Amino acid sequence: MSEKDVSGDIVWHDHSVDRRSREQRLGQLGCVVWFTGLSGCGKSTIANELDVMLAREGRATILLDGDNVRHGLCAPPSKLQPEHGAEFAERFGLGFGAVDREENIRRIGSVAALMASAGLITLTAFVSPYQRDRDRVRKIVSDSGRPEDFVEVFVDTPLEVCEARDPKGLYKKARAGEIANFTGISDPYEPPPKPEIRLDGGAGRSAGELAGQVRQWLSDRGVLG
Numbered sequence: 001m002s003e004k005d006v007s008g009d010i011v012w013h014d015h016s017v018d019r020r021s022r023e024q025r026l027g028q029l030g031c032v033v034w035f036t037g038l039s040g041c042g043k044s045t046i047a048n049e050l051d052v053m054l055a056r057e058g059r060a061t062i063l064l065d066g067d068n069v070r071h072g073l074c075a076p077p078s079k080l081q082p083e084h085g086a087e088f089a090e091r092f093g094l095g096f097g098a099v100d101r102e103e104n105i106r107r108i109g110s111v112a113a114l115m116a117s118a119g120l121i122t123l124t125a126f127v128s129p130y131q132r133d134r135d136r137v138r139k140i141v142s143d144s145g146r147p148e149d150f151v152e153v154f155v156d157t158p159l160e161v162c163e164a165r166d167p168k169g170l171y172k173k174a175r176a177g178e179i180a181n182f183t184g185i186s187d188p189y190e191p192p193p194k195p196e197i198r199l200d201g202g203a204g205r206s207a208g209e210l211a212g213q214v215r216q217w218l219s220d221r222g223v224l225g
């Protein structure tokens with residue numbers, strides 16, 4: 001057995017201030033609203049609109065976004081190298097290969113579950129292209145709370161629409177072969193077969209309208225108290 005296997009030496013602590021009391025204080029249920037979809041489908045914009053809506057109502061929320069999280073918790077090797085050295089950077093830095101995406105989503109899933117445990121309405125916006133990775137997050141979140149705490153939101157925007165938007169010029173670069181493993185072009189995207197919510201991102205509805213659809217769903221399920 002590896003010397004790193006310390007699982008027998010670490011013991012779970014139950015805390016006096018439990019999740020229920022945190023939720024009662026906030027008047028809402030902690031949950032993870034997991035936006036998934038192609039780059040450019042509208043995840044960040046819709047999640048941001050929803051965050052603004054909920055914040056205006058006085059809800060306690062947090063928004064985790066792929067581009068931002070990849071600056072810190074899930075930084076690439078080049079960002080870690082100056083401070084931590086090459087070996088560390090190679091070992092813990094993340095790119096866009098399938099295993100790196102798996103670890104990216106695992107880290108974020110665990111953080112999101114902690115935030116939901118604090119009673120926060122936790123909004124996340126990650127491409128998260130693999131169903132298995134999303135199902136694992138569902139399990140992490142459910143195991144630390146309730147099965148209904150994980151809300152998968154598929155932002156279903158056709159690739160042609162995402163590519164036409166191309167706000168960061170990444171599709172152009174991917175088509176030119178300048179970015180490897182680009183989701184939708186040279187890497188797969190597995191659409192969720194049974195998301196809690198499917199948003200039609202290519203039908204001319206505004207991000208605000210789509211965010212409103214998610215807010216209504218949360219309200220109908222009693223998440224907003």
Ligand SMILES: Nc1ncnc2c1ncn2[C@@H]1O[C@H](COP(=O)(O)OS(=O)(=O)O)[C@@H](OP(=O)(O)O)[C@H]1O
Binds near residue numbers: 104129
């Ligand atoms: N190869 C490749 N594939 C997909 N996306 C890429 C890639 N390289 C860089 N980017 C930019 O990184 C953002 C996706 O990061 P995520 O952490 O959400 O990706 S993943 O969930 O691990 O698949 C994604 O952000 P969004 O456009 O907001 O989705 C892109 O801007």
Ligand SMILES: Nc1ncnc2c1ncn2[C@@H]1O[C@H](COP(=O)(O)OP(=O)(O)O)[C@@H](O)[C@H]1O
Binds near residue numbers: 043045204206207210
């Ligand atoms: N419902 C929508 N209708 C039209 N344009 C949108 C909509 N949602 C997002 N956009 C635009 O599409 C582009 C990509 O949106 P973004 O939220 O960055 O996508 P993602 O986070 O999925 O990469 C942005 O320029 C944004 O303004």
